[in-house]
Amino acid sequence: EAQVTQNPRYLITVTGKKLTVTCSQNMNHEYMSWYRQDPGLGLRQIYYSMNVEVTDKGDVPEGYKVSRKEKRNFPLILESPSPNQTSLYFCASSQGGMNTEAFFGQGTRLTVV
Amino acid sequence: GENVEQHPSTLSVQEGDSAVIKCTYSDSASNYFPWYKQELGKRPQLIIDIRSNVGEKKDQRIAVTLNKTAKHFSLHITETQPEDSAVYFCAATSSGTYKYIFGTGTRLKVLA
Numbered sequence: 001e002a003q004v005t006q007n008p009r010y011l012i013t014v015t016g017k018k019l020t021v022t023c024s025q026n027m028n029h030e031y032m033s034w035y036r037q038d039p040g041l042g043l044r045q046i047y048y049s050m051n052v053e054v055t056d057k058g059d060v061p062e063g064y065k066v067s068r069k070e071k072r073n074f075p076l077i078l079e080s081p082s083p084n085q086t087s088l089y090f091c092a093s094s095q096g097g098m099n100t101e102a103f104f105g106q107g108t109r110l111t112v113v
Numbered sequence: 114g115e116n117v118e119q120h121p122s123t124l125s126v127q128e129g130d131s132a133v134i135k136c137t138y139s140d141s142a143s144n145y146f147p148w149y150k151q152e153l154g155k156r157p158q159l160i161i162d163i164r165s166n167v168g169e170k171k172d173q174r175i176a177v178t179l180n181k182t183a184k185h186f187s188l189h190i191t192e193t194q195p196e197d198s199a200v201y202f203c204a205a206t207s208s209g210t211y212k213y214i215f216g217t218g219t220r221l222k223v224l225a
Contacts, residue, residue, distance in 0.1 A: 033213060042119070042202060042217035043157070050211060058212060090156065094213075099145040099164075099206050102213060104156040 002027045006091050006105035013081055013112055021076045021108050023091030029103070031094040032074040033058065034066065036087040037107075043090065049074055081112040115140040117205050119216025126193050127224050134219045136203035137185040143205040146179060146186045151200045151218075160201075161188070193223045 004025045013019055025032065033048035035058075045058030049068040063085055065077040074093075078085060088109050092102040118137045126132050138146075147162035163170045163177045163186065170177050174193075179186040190197055203216040 031211075035215070040122070040217060043204075043215040045213060045215075048211065048213065056211065059214070092213075099208065101147060101159045101162065102149075102157075102204075104158070107156055 002103070004091055004093050004103050004105040006089075006108050009106060009108060011108060011110050013110070015082055015112055016080050019078050019081060019110075021078075021089060021091075021110070023074045023076065023105055024072050025074075025093040025103070026072065027093060027095065027103065028071065029093035029095045030071070031100075032068065033092050033102070034064070034074070034076045035090045035092065036060065036085075037090060038087050046076070046089075081110075083112050086110060086112050115143075115205075115207060115210060115212060115214055117203060117214050117216040119203050119219060121219060122217065123220045123222070125222045125224060128193060128195060130193055132188075132190045132193055132197070132221055132223075134188045134201055134203070134221070135185060136187070136205075136216050137183075138205040138214075139184070140205065140207045140210065140214075141184065142207045142209040143184075144208055145206040146177070147204050147206075148177060148188050149202045149204065149215075151202065153199070157202060190221075193221075195223050195225050197221060198223045 034046040035043040047066040049055045091105040144165040149157035151157040176189040
């Protein structure tokens with residue numbers, strides 16, 4: 001089954017404790033991206049990747065890191081989480097670049113206390 | 114920077130009526146305009162999209178129109194049903210910036 005898989009689905013952590021949210025797709029998509037969803041603000045792009053080893057900042061990259069060592073995986077790293085990073089996070093992938101449908105993962109609800 | 118404005122933020126309609134959601138984009142290089150539906154607790158899913166070389170596209174009760182000159186596009190849902198209740202997001206992408214930018218969402222409530 002074609003899908004985008006994120007883990008974990010839910011995470012509660014403490015300020016400053018490094019964490020990684022994993023994202024994997026099995027559709028051989030080139031374009032992958034991370035979004036955070038906050039009430040009233042919609043989906044804001046954090047980082048995106050056009051292919052292996054090619055990443056760039058979206059609109060809200062501060063406090064986040066990403067890597068794209070393999071085509072299927074695009075992990076989101078929070079080196080030192082803060083409470084303002086409490087949010088619902090979605091990973092998405094698209095075939096053939098960003099001008100096509102984005103397939104979303106199930107979402108990760110992160111709480112930083 | 115590039116942005117997409119979406120209105121209204123909430124919309125209530127009677128079952129069977131039509132609903133219209135409007136978006137305006139700022140990047141004139143934008144060339145792909147998808148619409149996503151997000152049901153409560155679920156992930157966003159594409160319902161319809163349109164490219165810059167097309168003015169209108171229809172899929173059953175859903176249609177999207179694009180006005181490139183004015184840089185706005187709209188989602189039209191006819192004969193609304195309770196299962197249409199959800200949050201709808203518009204988006205715009207640009208070959209120039211490689212960004213995929215979403216609007217802030219519209220919560221649609223269809224009242225039975």
